[in-house]
Amino acid sequence: MQIRLTVLGSRSGHQPSTAPVSCDVLVTAPVGTALAAVASGLAATVGGPDTGGTVVLYAGAERLDLQRRVLGEPPLVDGAVVALHGPVPDVLPEESLGAPQLHVVAGPDAGGVHLLHSGQIKVGRSADADVPLDDPDVSRLHCTVTVLRDGRVAVADLDSTNGTTLDGSPVGPQPVALPPGALLRVGESTLRLAAAAAAPLPVTPDLEGHLALGARGPAAAVPGPPAPRPGLPGAQWTGTPGSAPDPYAGDPHAAAAAPEPAAANAPEEVPAGRRKGLGAWARKWVRGEEAAEAPAGPPAAAAPAAPDPDDPAALLLAALGPTDRLWSRTPGHPGVLDVGLGAGSRVSLRAVGALGLAGPRVRLTGLARWVIAQLAALHAPAQLEIVLVSTDRARTLAERRRDWGWLGWLPHVRPAHGQDCRLLLAYDRDQAAARAGELTRRLADGPLGTHWAAADPERVRQAAEAYEGPYTLLVLDGDPGTGALRDLTGRLASHGPAAGIHVLALAETPPATPASPVAETYEAACASTPAFRDCGAVALLSGDVATTVRTFAVLGGRPAPSGETATADAVSAAWAERFARALAPLRTDGAGTAEPYRPAAATLPVTARLLDELGLARATPASLMARWAAATEQGQAVGGLVEMVLGSGRRGPVGTELVHDGPHLLVEGPAGSGRTELLRSVAASLSAGARPDRLGLLLLDGAGGERGEGLAPCTDLPHVAAHLVASDPLRMREFAQALGAELKRRAELLDGTPFAEWHARREVSDRMVAPRRPTEGESRGDLDPQRTGTLRLRSSLSAARTDPAGPTPLPRLVVLVDDFDALVAPGLGSTGRPAAGSVVRALEAVAREGARLGVHLVATSARPDRTADTVLARLSTLRVELDAPDQPGPGRGLLRCPDGRTVPFQAGRVTGRIPRTATQRPTVVPVEWERMGDPPARRPVRELGNGPTDLALLASALDRASHLVSAIPVLFPPAP
């Protein structure tokens, strides 16, 4: 388990003055580790007491019990802050929960959520104000907000330079009532008294540092005391304005339901009957229709525009809750990829493709933070990934890290699609080239194909319009640094939307003012960030203090007049960090999001762990039973499927299914290429894919133990009915006889009906007659131990006997044969040589007749020349070819499908010892954000010499699951 924490030191003299005051750390520890195991390690990162001293740690206001608090469990989840020696500052006491809140909903320093205590609260630009606002148009002490004894709230102006208005009416020095929901305007900032709190969604800790988001209720805000989520500063602030209308309320699929620009700033008057919404408006921008006709937008009006209900304060609370508003723009929502820039001014990224933001650094980063945070708050990570390229040498690494440190906490920057890095960040050119490469591969895999760069704009537009997600936001901060990267990022800006890639290009320029007109500012932006020229719309910060944003469509390489003017919304670095940290531990189960896109990785992994490829990293009986239940349902029509995962491909797990693609599989590969291990993986994945009463396994080591322990490690799988080592002629003959007898028994029972059809018919007749108990003979679908005598057999079918779903007297049977070549051409000295012929004949009968009898063969051969003449080799259109084990190592293979497709893969390993990370000593290391974009160190997995193997773990879980299946058959009700 790995979690990221921030440790806050203190300046109280406990540490040397050179020690950092805070440190982001990565904690690696086995699940269930007590905080005590890393407490001194955590303290050491901020110069705290070494192992000799006593460590005192707080999360929020709570002093943590080092023995009882467990890493990975709340409050010690990903993104949590722990403080040495004292409470984490800024956490509000719980008793303040019911207090009214003042939200800063718009303006250059938006997003603040301030609890109003009784008495007078001063709002102003001064750091001494109770509600400080970084807004140049706000006076140092601008107005007061007072909570009266009866709970009502009043506001009065403090003789400010620019005045205070309440819903457009001036406020004087005499206090006037500030009702909930009313808009208070000071300088360029808009504040609102919040009325009701939204109920937080339930979250379930996974005990590995994450919180799974629970079911969502109706979107309406429900008043009521929010449950505090421990460990996150400010978690107790939960609440959200309940009165603001949602611009997307109503029919979520209404085509033109995207929001209107605020009336005062609308670029064109749209009669009520034919509202087109911004999407249509912006598309028109891009195409250039009517652009010249658009009347000049008036400058930002004095009356406050109706603020967006997804304002910065609301979204911070949505993240801290978390509430229903979080990740609410699910696929199909009309507002997907819409962003607000300020005062009702919105841009649809889907409509404009790429968006450029330009202005002086401080205001630019504030606006950029807000744009990115909105997208992250409203779109779940499965629907939107965020990639950062910040490699502009004009700024130092420390500056860039400071600007973007917050972004690293967002779950949206995790590589969910096989990208070769720990986070989708690029702080140097190698990382930038890797990120650009990943995105161009994604474009090449998209509708434009490998020649995407040559596609004309109309084709790109059509593909972008048809694209339905998931999306990527590429944040490009400044010049990426090399000619190749400039070119690539420009092309990603212009062509990316065809594959859901939208660029947000940031350019540092002076503000657009009369002294630096729009055209000049635009050229300056293109010079500093070349991809700016490929943006479909640009937003230029303007005015003396750069708090106004002017948004233009780009037509013919120039911003088209007259654009739209609004007061820009921006959020502070502290706001962004708090917001991103709140999201860090959250996960969804993926429900309601589109199937995640998996672009092809550049190369296959050097090693693959079968359990990871199976999605069973934590194989539990419950997860296995759920898998079996799904498989039983899927395979019903054909008498069960024979699904296997072979390993990892460039796009995820690679596998095959023998009923449709088989019936048999032949694996060929030279000595040491990993054939045996692959066969073990096949046995393991077959077992994970079907109940033991639906699929049985027979194991055969053809080389008679001469080539290692062979398939012996698989015998603990509950599906295995017999394991033969081909060294004893007597046993070999018995096995051959038993296999022949099983084929005969099946042929008699099926009486000429193909296996799948027989099962289908039986299902129909079962539905007509009441389910019946099997006779003793029927319940055995496998080799009969009486007849095979000395074979190590086990009744794997006990589950069937108690299963009211009715037994399957004929489960599918898979015979796994390692070193088939050694049976076909046994060595002169081989002890099994006298009986090899009879075993080969039985196997050849399976190859010939197995398909209609439900018996499948998976065999390996080290000498294809010796097995080429067998029935199996002649009939096998499904094959695996393993490479010689030199580069990069064993297990590298190619799956050849009957339809001619070939799929390269790295075979999954299953007899590896469980990864060392699962049991190693806990460690604490500082997070190096600038290195998170590097490929993870390719150290071979360090294994415990004597720990259990993955196969043993899986077998034990399978065994428990198979007992549970027979014990609680009600979990598997009869097919309807």
Ligand SMILES: Nc1ncnc2c1ncn2[C@@H]1O[C@H](COP(=O)(O)OP(=O)(O)OP(=O)(O)O)[C@@H](O)[C@H]1O
């Ligand atoms: N997919 C894999 N990933 C990592 N290591 C593997 C993999 N497959 C096999 N190996 C390792 O390579 C070695 C050879 O593997 P294995 O015995 O499966 O190959 P083989 O082709 O059956 O060889 P032989 O010719 O000895 O029968 C073993 O040490 C095994 O642990």
